[in-house]
Amino acid sequence: MKLLRKLFGAKNKVEPIKAAPIVVAEVKPPKPVISVDIVEQTHDELELLKLASEGATSPLRQAAAEKIHSRELLEQLAKTAKSKDKNVFKIVKGKLDLFKAEDAKLAELELSAARICEKLERHVHQEADALFKAKLTALENEWQSLGQVSAAIQTRYQSALSACENKMAARAQAIADEEEKIALDAQALQLAQEALQNLKAMAQDIYRATHIDELVNANYEVKIQELGNAVRLAANRQLPLEKLTKEFEQRKQQTLNLIDQIKTSGTAQQIAGMLQQAEDSETLKAAQHKLQQFAKTARDLGEELPEALQEAKAKLDAIWAERKQAEQAVKNSLREFGELARKGLWAAEQGFVRKARAIQKELEEKRAELTTAAQEIPKGIQAKLEDFEAQLAKLGDWHEFAVTPKKEALISQMQALAASDLNPEARATKIHELQDSWKEVSKGAQQQDDDLWQQFQQASAVAYAPCKEFFEAQSAAREANLNKRRGLVSQLNQYLSGYDFTNAVWKDVEQTLKTARSEWQTYWPVPRKAGNDLQKEFESLMEQLFSKITQEYENNKAAKQQLIEQAESLLAASDALESTELRNAAETAKQLQAEWKTIGKSWHKEDQQLWQEFRKHCDAIFARRSQAFENAKAARDAIAQKAEELIAQLHTIAARSAEEIKAAKIDIEAIQADFSALELPKEAIKSLQQKFSAAMTAIATKRDSARAQAEQQSWQDLFTALDALREYELAVIAQKPATELAKQKSALETLIANTQRWPSGCLSLVQQRLAKAESVGAAEQTANTQALRTLTIRAEILAGKESPASDKQTRMEYQVQQMQQGFGQRDTHFEPLMSEWILLSAVATTDYAPLFARFNECRLQLAG
DSSP states (O other): OHHHHHHHOSSSOOOOOOOOOOOOOOOOOOOOOOOHHHHHHOOOHHHHHHHHHHOSSHHHHHHHHHHOOOHHHHHHHHHHHHHHOHHHHHHHHHHHHHHHHHHHHHHHHHHHHHHHHHHHHHHTTSOOSHHHHHHHHHHHHHHHTSOOOOHHHHHHHHHHHHHHHHHHHHHHHHHHHHHHHHHHHHHHHHHHHHHHHHHHHHHHHHHTOSSHHHHHHTTHHHHHHHHHHHHHHHHTTTOSOHHHHHHHHHHHHHHHHHHHHHHHHOOHHHHHHHHHHOOSHHHHHHHHHHHHHHHHHHHHTTOOOOHHHHHHHHHHHHHHHHHHHHHHHHHHHHHHHHHHHHHHHHHHHHTOHHHHHHHHHHHHHHHHHHHHTTOOOOHHHHHHHHHHHHHHHHHHHHHHHHHHHHHHHHHHHHHHHHTOOOOHHHHHHHHHHHHHHHHHHHTTOSSOOHHHHHHHHHHHHHHHHHHHHHHHHHHHHHHHHHHHHHHHHHHHHHHHHHSOGGGOOHHHHHHHHHHHHHHHHHSOOOOHHHHHHHHHHHHHHHHHHHHHHHHHHHHHHHHHHHHHHHHHHHHHHGGGOOHHHHHHHHHHHHHHHHHHHHSOOOOHHHHHHHHHHHHHHHHHHHHHHHHHHHHHHHHHHHHHHHHHHHHHHHHHHHTSOHHHHHHTHHHHHHHHHHHHHSOOOHHHHHHHHHHHHHHHHHHHHHHHHHHHHHHHHHHHHHHHHHHHHHHHHHHHHTTOOHHHHHHHHHHHHHHHHHOOOOOTTHHHHHHHHHHHGGGOOHHHHHHHHHHHHHHHHHHHHHHTOOOOGGGHHHHHHHHHHHHHHHSSOOOOOSHHHHHHHHHOOOOOHHHHHHHHHHHHHHHHHHHO
8 A cells, every 4th residue: 555655646545456357267178289399390381370370388489480481471470470479470570571671672773773774775875985885884894793683674784785785886887987988088198199299290300301302202291191090089089189189280281381392492401502502692592581481381380490490591691691791891991981081081170280190091091901802982981081181281281370379369368267266176177178278289280389388387377376275175174084084994993893793783783884884975085095095995894894794684584594494394284284283383383473573684675575485385374274274163063053953853853742752763863873973063062962952851851741641641541440330330239220231331341442551550450340340239339438448548648648537546547457467567659559449349429539539639649
């Protein structure tokens, strides 16, 4: 009693336990005992099934169950052992699980084989390119890794494989035919090209002929005809030889024309002989005309002038040049003779006696040369010569009379210059001009006129006196500029010897060079001789300084050229680089550009050219990197597009009915495999996977929803059938007419037969109850009503729900009874309760309805 108070509370009143009525069972004769050894000796599985189901002891039933291997018998035993012997059921379930595992394995194998067949069937529609064989081999290897498959799937595989192999064979034959055609076409094209080349070479042979009979004997016309046949045969293969055929026909006609020309005019050797024997211009012109015709033919043939024609032309040109040179020499002599006569006439007219007489002597020598060459002097030149001789005779008479007044005029001009206000430089220039005029007038004079000369000299000294001070000041300025230039040279010497050119700031060095040159030019004028010597020293220093800058420029140029070579090599290597490697190549190019910036300048024009070349290589690398990025992006976009298409297919499937989704299981698995095989872009992998998961979730949700709906419908159909069955049982108890009972039973059987889906294990229980429905009675109805109430209370205990107040006492009694009989054993699963509920028959509706509502509520709670 203490234990009961502790379990149910002290306040609860504990009623004494009533003893169960004692039922005296009918005594049956004992069955013969069958030992485990007998089971070991039994091999009849039907006998073993009977022992496993009806054996007297659990070890006997277990031993019999262990020896049963037939799947059909194991399934029958599982139905009977599930509620009778858990140990036997466990053994049977383990064996059936092996069968199910094997079934699952075979199903998976068949599914994998079907996928391979589908891939092969799709593959046969692909282009039989270089990857076709590789993909086919991969599928064959995948098939070989499978185990034994069904004959149907094996036949399907062989059919698809044969189709792929036939496509490859057809492609191989097409390639072989194409290669044979290409080889024959190439051979024909080569023959046509060789025919054209032979025709071109034939012209040189024709030109080298020395006599016409050699040309005839060589039978060139027949050879040309044979070459034409070769070209026509090649053209018959439908090759694109229009240009070659046209060129051959044109050259063929030109070559035939050349042969006719040689037959008419002679060979080049014969024309050369005519040139050697020619004595008059007409012969030379005739030979020249023939050579021009040959040269025109050679140009029409598009070739250089043949050697024989070149030699003949060279001879002709030499003869014409020699004649032209002789004619030109005579013309030059006459022109020089006439020019000399004109100069003599001018000298005589100007009173230059000495010069005129010298020209007269030279004219007499040239006249003798022209007479020796049998060349007549033109009348115009002869007239000038006569005028010159007449003027020279007059000059001897009045020369002396004309000179003295001119000298006196020069003395007057010099004296007037002394009183003028000209600046020193202009005055000195004018003095020099008058002195030059005096010398010119004095030429050819037979007396020196000393008195006039002294007067002229005195006037010159007076006129020059103001210039002396000016030129002395100029001399001082020249000396000062000279000293400044010496100082600048000294500074340059110190700069060159003291400056650290290994760490030079070359911009400053260039500025020093420009500044020194600019300052040097400002220090001017300087004394001529000393200035020239110092100029040489300055130029030497400037050359040294410039050479250092030049060396730096050359070093910079070499460094930049080296960077250009590196960029060019980098560009050449980038052809075979992948996208990631191209990124590294671009980074290397950027480093080269940064290094370029650290290098000083070179010669401006060359520096620009070097930069353009360097920039061209770098830009090409960047362009390839950009192209690679674009290609990679396009590939990633294509993959993403493919993934979107697969996701769209899933959404399309998700929009179908549950039955269609179930039928599309293979398609869904194929889409999953294709999606898993995609190498998704990193930037889109998360969103694409989320979309794919959402699509799969939508399919799973719809499938689960349909499954749940079907499950719920199966329970609803079960309860509907149970209600119909209970109504029939109540009709049996009420002893309604047999025809009405038969009609009601027929409707009930039709309902059970037409129900497509039942909760697991419920159909057999309904059928068992239906089989006993005709024997149910009122006493059984009363017992079942009480059992149904107890079953409802057990369900509420299992679900943890409170029972109504009217059933609390019954619930307590049941719990106490359970504790006494099973030491606290209690229900742990709802399925056994459901099985018991189905088998309890003929409960009145007034009792059944509220109990079912409570029982079903527990079922829903435990299921959810």
